[in-house]
Amino acid sequence: MPSTSGPLPAGETAGCDTSDILIIHRIFRWGFREAPRLVREVRPGDTERAAIVADTVDLMTLGLHVHHEGEDEAMWDRLEHRRPACGATVDLMREQHRVVAGLLERVPPLVETWRADASIESGERLAAALDDIGATLGVHLGQEEADIVPVAAEELSQREWDEMAEHGRTLLxxxxxxxxxxxxxxxxxxxxxxxxxxxxxxxxxxxxxxxxxxxxxxxxxxxxxxxxxxxxx
Ligand SMILES: [Fe+2]
Structure with a gap:
């Protein structure tokens, strides 16, 4: 298993196609805009409908968790090592991931309660938690696309970049x-x-x-x- 940090492994070439991350980010921006709306639209007590929406909330939150985990493992240490001038930006990305992870942790118990009662109160608590994630994510994704993705495109090999998609395939x-x-x-x-x-x-x-x-x-x-x-x- 090649190292996930430090220098480019021998035999690999720096430079990769990063276009897939823009597609993934588009899905999360959309998902965290639509999910709170779907939750709020469920009629009080309609647990059948709540279960359908809750499954999609689970998919979005798990997907985001796995996506960030993949970036944590594949990107930060390597970029820090290969492009020291980006150290502060990488630290900011790590910190933003920590904040999003904290917000994501709040979601499963809120989903569980809402699945069970589909009440206005529990739905609103869940929707508000999803709104918080969407707002934090909006800032993070924009900064990552502007300041990190272009550096990764130059510094990581295609195999290293593709580790993130592989990580997602394994865990979803x-x-x-x-x-x-x-x-x-x-x-x-x-x-x-x-x-x-x-x-x-x-x-x-x-x-x-x-x-x-x-x-x-x-x-x-x-x-x-x-x-x-x-x-x-
Ligand atoms: Fe990220």
Missing amino acids: PKDRVPIQLGLMIDAVPAADRDDWSRRNLPAPVRLLWLVLLKRKYTAWQRATFPTGMPALV
């Missing part, structure tokens, strides 16, 4: 994969989607998407957004 529950993939496809502007799929998805995955996964994603969309899913882009 398999039954959530159709949703994750569908959101990624929808987060790419429509005009670029075919080209993006060809460049980023292996042929067997593209086939699996068409014959199986897309149907599961559509079922999730219909259940979660009965009046239509707001666009990601």
Whole structure:
């Protein structure tokens, strides 16, 4: 297992395509905008509907936790070592991740209570916690895109960069994969989607998407957004 810190391993070349992170960030910006709205729209006592929305809240919060964990492991130590001038920015990123992690920790008990009673009070507590995450995340993602992603594009090898996607693939529950993939496809502007799929998805995955996964994603969309899913882009 190659080191996750320090210098570039022998035989690897610095420089990587970082475009996938912008798609992931788009999903989280969208998710933490939509999730509190979905929670607040559930009628008091409608635990059946609350369970559907709660599953999506769980997906967004787990997804964000795993995404940040992947960045913590793959990026900070390496960038600090290879681009010392970015040390203060890397420290800021670590601190912002710590703040988001603290906010994420508040969510599971709030979801559990709301799932059980779907009351206005517990729904509002959950929605407010999600709003807090969205607000903190809005600042963090913007700074990361401006000050970190361009440095990572120059300093990390493609294999090192791809560790983050691999981390996500390992930890996300398999039954959530159709949703994750569908959101990624929808987060790419429509005009670029075919080209993006060809460049980023292996042929067997593209086939699996068409014959199986897309149907599961559509079922999730219909259940979660009965009046239509707001666009990601
Ligand atoms: Fe981050």
